[in-house]
Amino acid sequence: MSKEIGITSKKSEDFSEWYTQVVIKAQLADYAPVKGLIVLRPYGYSIWEFLKSSVDQKLKATGHENAFLPVLIPESLLSREATHFAGFTPEVFWVTYSGDSEIGDRLALRPTSETLAYSMYSKWIKSWRDLPLKINFWNSALRAEIKATKPFLRTSEFLWQEGHTVHAEKEEAENEVTSILEMYRKTVEEELAIPVILGKKSDKEKFVGAIYTTTMESIMPDGKALQMGTSHFLGQNFSKPFDVKFLDRQNVETFAWQTSWGISWRLIGALIMVHGDDKGLVLPPRVAPIQAVIIPIYSSQEDKDSVLNKASEIKENISKGGIRVHLDSRDEFTPGYKFHDWEMKGVPLRIEIGPKDLSKNKVVLARRDNMKKTDVAFEVLVDGTINALNDIQSDLFARAKTILSSKTKDVTEFSQFKKEIENGMFVRSPWCGSQKCEETIKEDTGADIRVIPFDAKSSEFPCIVCKSPSKTTAMFARGY
RNA sequence: GGGGACGUAGGUCAGCUUGGAUAGACUGCCAGCCUCGGGCGCUGGAUGUCGUGGGUUCAAGUCCCAUCGUCCCCA
Known part of the structure; x- marks a missing residue:
């Protein structure tokens, strides 16, 4: 290994x-x-x-x-x-x-x-x-x-x-x-x-x-x-x-x-x-150069022939369904190697097909985002693939949304503000609108105003720095 | 703006402290085997201006000076 x-x-x-x-x-x-x-x-x-x-x-x-x-x-x-x-x-x-x-x-x-x-x-x-x-x-x-x-x-x-x-x-x-x-x-x-x-x-x-x-x-x-x-x-x-x-x-x-x-x-x-995760890239299907990769599994020569035959057929069908699919027929690597390789490259879906699957007229569908595997019958494979890709796309977005909101904090006290910035949070705070306060924040915390949201309302709380009445609420963080 | 580390095989690095003969490991690469479902195993093989320039020395990857370059962290 x-x-x-x-x-x-x-x-x-x-x-x-x-x-x-x-x-x-x-x-x-x-x-x-x-x-x-x-x-x-x-x-x-x-x-x-x-x-x-x-x-x-x-x-x-x-x-x-x-x-x-x-x-x-x-x-x-x-x-x-x-x-x-x-x-x-x-x-x-x-x-x-x-x-x-x-x-x-x-x-x-x-x-x-x-x-x-x-x-x-x-x-x-x-x-x-x-x-x-x-x-x-x-x-x-x-x-x-x-x-x-x-x-x-x-x-x-x-x-x-x-x-x-x-x-x-x-x-x-x-x-x-x-x-x-x-x-x-x-x-x-x-x-x-x-x-x-x-x-x-x-x-x-x-x-x-x-x-x-x-x-x-x-x-x-x-x-x-x-x-x-x-x-x-x-x-x-x-x-x-x-x-x-x-x-x-x-x-x-x-x-x-x-x-x-x-x-x-x-x-x-x-x-x-x-x-991305510890295994590498995770690509949303809409921008993935390869949306599904087929990994054939075989050992004997007969298995190899029948598996590759079916794999090519599957590839063609899925491809006709408008999916960017790749058949990894490299003979010099084991299936395990290929699993890791394509996971690192973030391919959203993996289709495993081996002798055991052939005998049951199905494949194994493995999702990159949550690593879940499911069996899918040959007859419904095209739809199954399309559905899985759609699910991955929306699940990735939903998860990212959850993370964004969990990293967003409303803060009205400067001491708390410093702490949250230190924790890597996206901090939403009242601001008087003066550049002086903006600079103070930059000096004290390293954060700057990233965005004043379009839907920002003026806060009942005073400016996080100078305590004079706030004009709006702004979002602060350290930036790239 | 401030600080730290590094440069040796395609990649990651060991060797430098305390100079010594043909410079190593793993991985990758090439060839051949292998009942290949999570980086499988076996056999054989190729691969180096030791970043660059200078100096010290009988001898430099190792010590000294300069130079070029790269990466990381902090404000």
Whole structure:
């Protein structure tokens, strides 16, 4: 028995080490030769593709188009909006040479594309008839992470989509911000089975250059909050410096209203953390590259022939039922080895078929999430598989929801607040709205405001820090 | 921002304290067997710029200096 090839750390004991092992050993990604960069392997990329296609379909259905922007942005352009530039400059990679000659206006490897996109938009938009303009970019962004890198969660380059829209009316732009966030929520909850909390960021935490930022947040099992996607209302903060303006119906030159929004492969990190266990990855069926794996069991040559025959037949049937199924016919591994292997990779369903099953016209169906095994007759196998996958998807979501609510605490006393943050809780507390109190909390506890939920009500209790009347309730946690 | 650890086979690491001849283990990999229902067993095989550069020494994986890189923890 060789444990080395499996996950050797426990999720509950050494979370960080456990996480890294799952990423590497389930073959989602590998470390690149440059610090802070990872290589996405086919299995990991495949998960990204499911996520991508789900978002992509929804974007296209709502009138968004895809396009592509170059990776290099001249400094003169990046610095045009001062707040934005100041916020990003510490983590920008600069290209300063082309060949042997130094570049005068040095080039940034895009940390985000607002500036580049809007300099183009200003050329493309002339009339109210050109609006709304709704373009999405699937690309990568680069932000230098010097310390504390972690696959998918903190890397110096990451895959994402960034949407940039332009509207004639303020209200229309704000509706866009909201409906994109709602689309994100739907995707994350329905596909990844991760429950999220929607709301606004505080002014301190909002996107640099935005009027406000809406966000979806969740808390991870190690007690750190993860920002899972953001949708920003930019107002006219960018349209003015970038000259994104149009002639309206009254022939008046008007600055446009803008939004930008994005999700990244961070969501894969969340997926691993939320659903994974000591055996490795646990994938929700909707994003699992392989939804069911068939493991044939045999010893003698006759058994092998008959089992593999039936297994192929089953594979075909299930596949026709719209399920992504794989038959593991590798001869060099024992069934036990394969069980562990596919469990580590998080395949939601395993179908075992051996001589004993053949004689009874059934298979053994084993669920990855709860390890339960059931016998299923050949005739009902397709439906049985589909039902099991649906059950797994909803059970995973239900369990994650329970965990989220058990990690959410309402607190009105600062001493209690500190304790709960220390325990890795998502703490909901009254807040006066001042940045000073926010900073005090950050200094004293390491926590910041993750989200001010949309449904937050002003509390009867005073601000958790300064004891002056509270304006709202906010959710605090230490973050990734 | 502060701290800690590490770099030796594809992977995980031992060897370094106290320098010594051909650098090891497990795992993985390759070939062949095996009645393969939870990492089964057996036989044989291939695999190393000991991170890099310099120094000390008769002799350096081991000691010294420099350098590059990686991982982890804490605010």
